Amino acid sequence: ERALDMVLASRRVIVCWAMGLTQHKHSVPTIREVVNFLLLRGNIGRTGAGVCPVRGHSNVQGDRTMGIFERPAPAFLDALEKEFGFAPPREHGYDVVRAIRALRDGEAKVFFAMGGNFVSAxxxxxxxxxAMRRARLTVHVSTKLNRSHVVTGARALILPTLGRTERDAQGGGEQFVTVEDSMGMVHASRGRLAPASPLLLSEPAIVSRLARRVLGEDSVVPWEEFERDYGAIRDRIARVV
Incomplete structure (x- = not known):
């Protein structure tokens, strides 16, 4: 009743929720009712009012926007094939829960993480x-140590990488990355601090070099260009999505 009185007395209401609601078994109907609740008093489309879904990480929404999804749409895969000239797999991948089950059941044998603290999260x-301990290989590309690094498969690698606060100089000059925050705002992120070590590689550099080793120099994807100039990656993303 106190909450109701507060809502009735306010001209502007914002409802915030985090991953507990987003990932709940009944998330869709629950969030639909949250929106209906806001619509009842005109709190959608009004300055200082509305919905505020808080993501688990600042760039989760950005990942989805530019195609990182275990069940990509056929249209996205078609665009990817047209842009790069290879046939991407059409089978769906694993979300977090299914990935854990796949490791547990021996269907997946390698775990490769770009940041994050998978075990604790x-x-x-x-x-x-x-499940992680059943993997043949666990790999973490990380800026700092966390609990997941000590829960390993038969073999384990930790690949240190530049943080977003560190300067990232590549062959094409000083680089920046783009991020989409939890409010849906896309902006550039450029490091200002000196790297902790001259031996640190950036995440794009690690991915590009690994891809060249695994796929060979005949790969149709210009991995060296992507490592040298992150703008080239953004140009390709723009043409695909």
Whole structure:
């Protein structure tokens, strides 16, 4: 009743929620009712009012926008094939829960993480740890150590990388990355600090060099260009999405 009185007395209401609601079994109907609640008193489209879904990471929404999804749409895959000239896999991948099950059941044998703290952030810590230990190889590209680094498969690698606060100088000059925050705002992120070590590689450099080693120099994807100039990556993303 107190909450109701506060809502009735306010001309502007913002409802915030985080991953507990977003990932809930009944998330869609629940969030639909949240929106209906706001619509009842005109709190959608009004300055200082509305919905505020808080993501688990500042760039989760940005990942989805530019195509990082375990179940990509056929139109996206068609655009990817047209842009790069190779046939991308059409089979769906794993989301977080299915990835844990796949590791547990031996269907997946390699875990490769770009940042994050997978063990601690996943829904069931004990189940996740047991699944990770069944992997043949676990790899973490990370800016700092966390719990996931000590829960390993048969072999484990930690690949240190530049943080977003560190200057990133490549062959094409000083680079910046673009991020989409939890409010849907896209902006540039440019490091200002000296790197912790001259040996640190950036995430794009690690991915590009790994791809060249695995796929060979005959790959149709211009990995060296992507490492040298992040603008080239953004240009390709723009043409695909």
């Amino acid at each position: 996943s829904p069931d810590t004990e189940v996740t740890e047991a």
